[in-house]
Amino acid sequence: ETGVTQTPRHLVMGMTNKKSLKCEQHLGHNAMYWYKQSAKKPLELMFVYNFKEQTENNSVPSRFSPECPNSSHLFLHLHTLQPEDSALYLCASSQGPSGANVLTFGAGSRLTVL
Amino acid sequence: AQTVTQSQPEMSVQEAETVTLSCTYDTSESDYYLFWYKQPPSRQMILVIRQEAYKQQNATENRFSVNFQKAAKSFSLKISDSQLGDAAMYFCAYRSARANSKLTFGKGITLSVRP
Numbered sequence: 358e359t360g361v362t363q364t365p366r367h368l369v370m371g372m373t374n375k376k377s378l379k380c381e382q383h384l385g386h387n388a389m390y391w392y393k394q395s396a397k398k399p400l401e402l403m404f405v406y407n408f409k410e411q412t413e414n415n416s417v418p419s420r421f422s423p424e425c426p427n428s429s430h431l432f433l434h435l436h437t438l439q440p441e442d443s444a445l446y447l448c449a450s451s452q453g454p455s456g457a458n459v460l461t462f463g464a465g466s467r468l469t470v471l
Numbered sequence: 472a473q474t475v476t477q478s479q480p481e482m483s484v485q486e487a488e489t490v491t492l493s494c495t496y497d498t499s500e501s502d503y504y505l506f507w508y509k510q511p512p513s514r515q516m517i518l519v520i521r522q523e524a525y526k527q528q529n530a531t532e533n534r535f536s537v538n539f540q541k542a543a544k545s546f547s548l549k550i551s552d553s554q555l556g557d558a559a560m561y562f563c564a565y566r567s568a569r570a571n572s573k574l575t576f577g578k579g580i581t582l583s584v585r586p
Contacts, residue, residue, distance in 0.1 A: 390574075397578070398578065399475070399575075399576045399577060399578050399579070400562070400576040402573050402574070405571070407571070412571055413571070413573070445514060447516060449516075454570050454571045455568070455570050456503065456504055456566045456567045456568040456569055456570070456572040457504060457523075457568060459506070459518055459521060460518075460574055461518075462508075462515065462516035462517075463515070464513060464514050464515045465514045465515075467514075
């Protein structure tokens with residue numbers, strides 16, 4: 358099993374629902390990331406947290422709300438999403454924010470918005 | 472801004488043969504890292520190999536090796552003795568050595584392996 362665990366693996370929600378994606382890392386890392394992976398497009402960085410503090414918000418719409426209560430857990434709260442938000446959401450972690458640090462990814466949460 | 476280009480959307484290789492996946496990137500920086508990640512149908516993004524830009528020697532990990540041409544900004548991945556388990560999407564990625572830099576990915580290439 359990977360050191361980065363994401364739940365749920367699959368999520369189907371309506372446009373008016375509120376749901377959350379969860380990510381947990383067991384690697385002792387201090388930086389965590391949310392990426393969005395859509396078909397035929399490069400992975401898009403959404404948010405970065407270092408030592409629980411948000412250091413990057415890549416112009417993500419406010420209907421996506423991240424939360425990082427500690428260095429091991431990262432959430433992505435979802436509300437009033439659009440069908441174009443359907444994608445694979447990948448969580449990753451790294452030892453720190455240095456460019457030398459390798460990112461370890463989870464297996465992703467496949468989101469479908471109806 | 473840094474960009475990573477993988478111009479081939481798909482490739483196919485016969486089992487046991489060798490295949491090379493291409494990647495080019497654009498940057499004005501001199502100190503950075505390059506990566507190849509593999510994403511099989513299980514969706515887990517797995518690090519295949521990492522290259523430090525200040526090292527002239529090409530990185531190697533078992534059957535996987537890279538051809539890093541810094542002046543040409545080219546970073547290709549060679550897979551030798553291809554196996555069925557190598558079938559996956561492969562992503563090339565770039566990251567500056569600066570703190571808080573982004574990991575920038577290419578669009579990826581789908582590799583199929585013919586038995």
